[in-house]
Amino acid sequence: MRTQVIVVGAGPTGLMLAHELLVAGVSTVVVERLPRANVQSRADSLQPRTAEVLDLRGLLAPLLAGVPLTGLLGGHFAGLPVPLDCTPWQTRYPVPVPVSQGRLEGFLEERVSARGGTVLRGTAVVEVGQTAHDVQVSTDTGRTLSAEYVVACDGAHSTVRKLLGLPFPGQAATARSVVADVVLAAHPDTLAEGRRHFSERIRAANGYWTVLHPLGDNVFRFIFGSIADPNPPREQPVTEAEVRAALLAVYGPSAELTAIRAASRFSDASRQLESYRQGRVFFAGDAAHIHLPVGGQGVNLGIQDAMNLGWKLAAQLHGWAPADLLETYQSERHPVAAGVLANTQAQGVLLNPEGGAGVGELRALMAELMRLPEVNRHLSGMISGLDIRYDLAGADHPLTGRRMPDLDLVTTGGADRVSALTHTGRGLLLRFDDRTEVTAEGWTDRVEEVTAKTAEDPGAAAVLLRPDGHVCWAGSDPAVLTTALTRWFGARTG
Numbered sequence: 001m002r003t004q005v006i007v008v009g010a011g012p013t014g015l016m017l018a019h020e021l022l023v024a025g026v027s028t029v030v031v032e033r034l035p036r037a038n039v040q041s042r043a044d045s046l047q048p049r050t051a052e053v054l055d056l057r058g059l060l061a062p063l064l065a066g067v068p069l070t071g072l073l074g075g076h077f078a079g080l081p082v083p084l085d086c087t088p089w090q091t092r093y094p095v096p097v098p099v100s101q102g103r104l105e106g107f108l109e110e111r112v113s114a115r116g117g118t119v120l121r122g123t124a125v126v127e128v129g130q131t132a133h134d135v136q137v138s139t140d141t142g143r144t145l146s147a148e149y150v151v152a153c154d155g156a157h158s159t160v161r162k163l164l165g166l167p168f169p170g171q172a173a174t175a176r177s178v179v180a181d182v183v184l185a186a187h188p189d190t191l192a193e194g195r196r197h198f199s200e201r202i203r204a205a206n207g208y209w210t211v212l213h214p215l216g217d218n219v220f221r222f223i224f225g226s227i228a229d230p231n232p233p234r235e236q237p238v239t240e241a242e243v244r245a246a247l248l249a250v251y252g253p254s255a256e257l258t259a260i261r262a263a264s265r266f267s268d269a270s271r272q273l274e275s276y277r278q279g280r281v282f283f284a285g286d287a288a289h290i291h292l293p294v295g296g297q298g299v300n301l302g303i304q305d306a307m308n309l310g311w312k313l314a315a316q317l318h319g320w321a322p323a324d325l326l327e328t329y330q331s332e333r334h335p336v337a338a339g340v341l342a343n344t345q346a347q348g349v350l351l352n353p354e355g356g357a358g359v360g361e362l363r364a365l366m367a368e369l370m371r372l373p374e375v376n377r378h379l380s381g382m383i384s385g386l387d388i389r390y391d392l393a394g395a396d397h398p399l400t401g402r403r404m405p406d407l408d409l410v411t412t413g414g415a416d417r418v419s420a421l422t423h424t425g426r427g428l429l430l431r432f433d434d435r436t437e438v439t440a441e442g443w444t445d446r447v448e449e450v451t452a453k454t455a456e457d458p459g460a461a462a463v464l465l466r467p468d469g470h471v472c473w474a475g476s477d478p479a480v481l482t483t484a485l486t487r488w489f490g491a492r493t494g
Contacts, residue, residue, distance in 0.1 A: 003029045003118075004317055006137055006147040008125055008160050010034070012101060013285030013302030014153030015108035020310025022115040023057065023425040024467075026317050029145060030112065031137065033159075035122035037105055040262035041181050041221050044213065045096035046104070047075070047300040048086045049385035052093065052406060053307050056469050058423040063099060063107050072098065073197050075296065077379045078350035080363060081199040082370040084380035090405040091386055098195075101299060125154070128163045128281065135280045149313060151282045153302070156269075158287035164278055170271030170290075170341070175352075177225035178238050178246075180263035184218055186256040206249035219261070222247070231267075238263035268292040268348050270341045276330045284309060289337040291344040294351065295383045301340055304385060304468075308333050311425060311467035320446060320490035332390045343382055392472060394483070399459050399474040409452040418465075421450055427489055428465040429481075436461045438481050442492035447485065464488075 005021055007014045010032035021028045046054075054060040072095045074083025087094040109119055120139075127138035128150065135150045152160035161168065201211045211223040224246040240260060247255045272289040276282060285302030309329045315321035350363055369375045381387030390401040406419045415421050421428055427447035429440040432454060440447040447464070460474035464484055473484035486492070 001029065001143065001145045003027045003145065003147050004149070005029075005313060006031060006135070006145055006150045008032075008137070008150065008152045009154035009158075009285070009287065010037075010105070010109060010119055010121070011153060011155065011285065011302070012104055012108065012299050013287075013306050014151070015105060015112055016303050017151055017153060017284060017306035017310050018112045018117050018119075019057070019059075019108060019115065020306060020425065021314055022112065022117050024311060024314030024318070026314050028112075028117050029147070030117065030119040031123050031125060031139065031145070032119060032121045033124035033154075037102065037109070038262075039102065039181075040179070040264060041100055041102060041215055042179070043101040043296055043299050044215070044221065045098050045100075045296060047096055047296055047384045048089070048091050048093040049388075049403070050300045050303050051097045052091060052386075052403065052419070053303055053469065055092075055406065055419040056307075056422045057425065058419075059107075059111065060097075063104065064097070067098060069097070071195050072096070073195055075380065075383055076198040077295065077370065077383060078347040078363070078366070079199050079202050079294075080350070080367045080370060081197065082367050082376070083197055084370075084383055085376055086380045086384050086386055088373070088377045089381055089384070089386040091384075092406055096296060096384075104299070125159050125163070128160055130280050148317060149280050149282065151284055151309065151313075152287045153283075153285045153306075154287050156286040156290045158283070160281065161273070161283065161287055164281065166273060166278065168271045168273060171269060171345070173231065173234075173267035173269040175225060175230040176232055176234060176265050176267045177223060178242070178263060178265055179221065179223045180238060180243055181215070181261040182220050182222045182243060182247075183258040183261065184220055184255055185258040186254060187218070187220070188251065188254050203250045208246045208249045210246060210250045212251070212255075218258075224250075232265070234265055234267065236265070238265065266293055268345075270345055272334070272337055272341060276334060277326070282309060282313075282329065284333075288333075289341065291341045292348045294344055294347045297340050297344065297383060297385075300385050301337060304336070304388070305333050307468040314425075315446075315490070322487060322490050325488070336385075336388055339382070390470060394487075395473065397460065397471075397474040399463060399471045402471055403469055404463060404465050404471050405456075407454045407456050407458060409454050411450055411452045413450070415450070415452070421448065422465070422467070422469060424448070425467050427467060429462065430458075430465065431462040432458045433461045433476075436476050438462050438476060438478050440464075440481075440485060443485050443489050445493060446489045 004027045007030045018028045074095045124140040129136045137145045207227045213221045284305035392401045429449045431451045461476040464473035
């Protein structure tokens with residue numbers, strides 16, 4: 001079977017990447033070892049930047065159909081009792097959006113199939129080989145696939161990474177915890193109350209720490225760790241006795257377990273590939289980096305990996321990519337993940353009930369600091385991903401490298417928001433002053449031009465957006481624009 005790109009892994013990262021490639025007209029096959037989607041609840045909300053990225057492709061509105069968006073609460077840093085507020089970042093989503101990872105995956109898989117993509121479930125990769133011109137993937141079903149590129153999005157224990165013999169340097173696990181979807185026949189009324197800040201769900205008693213979050217219909221996501229046995233083997237199955245012991249220790253007999261729907265272990269291991277590319281094989285999401293799953297950053301990080309890489313791979317396959325465009329995936333995304341690994345390690349220290357003398361005092365000090373607007377803004381931008389600014393060589397305007405806010409617009413075509421202009425996955429030259437003499441002539445097969453009015457301050461007379469929504473030029477100088485167009489969208493045509 002021949003295709004242009006093989007994506008290994010049908011989690012949020014792999015499916016988002018497949019969708020991006022299909023939007024760009026690139027044939028794509030997704031290979032997933034699991035025969036059906038993971039039913040465990042896992043992440044229960046999307047960070048603001050993930051919501052924005054989905055909006056760029058018109059995916060957010062249908063994903064949110066029927067989801068109540070009232071009474072939402074801010075994110076958290078290390079479980080401290082001060083909600084993070086992203087309002088200062090000029091976003092339509094100042095708090096996390098309540099969409100589960102399972103719902104996101106199911107939705108994206110439907111969209112991939114609707115665009116003509118193929119998802120091969122129950123198919124495990126057993127061998128990966130590459131030449132100067134293509135990559136071959138052998139599977140346990142006896143099928144061999146070939147493509148020009150492979151992207152490994154197959155998680156923390158990536159088969160592709162292991163088959164290629166790549167080291168995964170970093171910090172080994174020092175503690176393992178359990179996350180389980182449980183059904184409780186009885187529970188304290190306070191546990192089933194509606195939306196509450198994450199900090200209000202954290203408990204500790206009798207040698208355990210726990211988080212119990214209601215999912216509806218007496219189903220709860222139960223996260224816990226044992227202080228006495230902080231590092232059980234990863235492969236050791238989670239037992240009913242283990243879950244019951246943690247419930248009893250912290251909540252007493254009022255929390256009565258009926259069933260365990262799904263359970264797994266996670267750790268505080270922190271690792272990152274040195275290079276996200278090995279020849280024609282790329283890595284994204286947890287296959288490229290892992291960290292303590294705190295603050296809801298994992299899905300956010302992987303979705304943005306996919307958005308950054310997708311349009312660049314498509315440009316290469318369509319023949320117009322500048323010589324080093326694919327290399328910018330590494331230079332842009334590797335530092336972002338390194339920052340997430342650093343902040344999750346810091347949060348792990350603050351969350352650790354056995355962290356030693358001074359941890360309680362440090363938490364109190366951090367909470368006090370987080371009430372300062374400038375500190376809250378800094379941390380909210382970090383955790384949400386809204387603060388990302390790529391270092392674009394030769395671009396010195398304050399907007400360049402940053403995400404473009406989703407401004408309200410008035411255009412002749414009727415578009416009412418910046419995101420409404422980006423659904424095609426192409427570049428966008430957006431002029432806010434019709435007297436500005438800048439144009440994308442010669443690049444109109446890759447870049448759309450729109451003149452718009454806005455009541456907000458756009459920060460520049462015109463901006464050039466990459467397909468991932470980041471500004472790669474801003475201003476009014478035609479010569480500098482030409483340089484930016486050539487840098488990001490290749491040579492002029494015609």
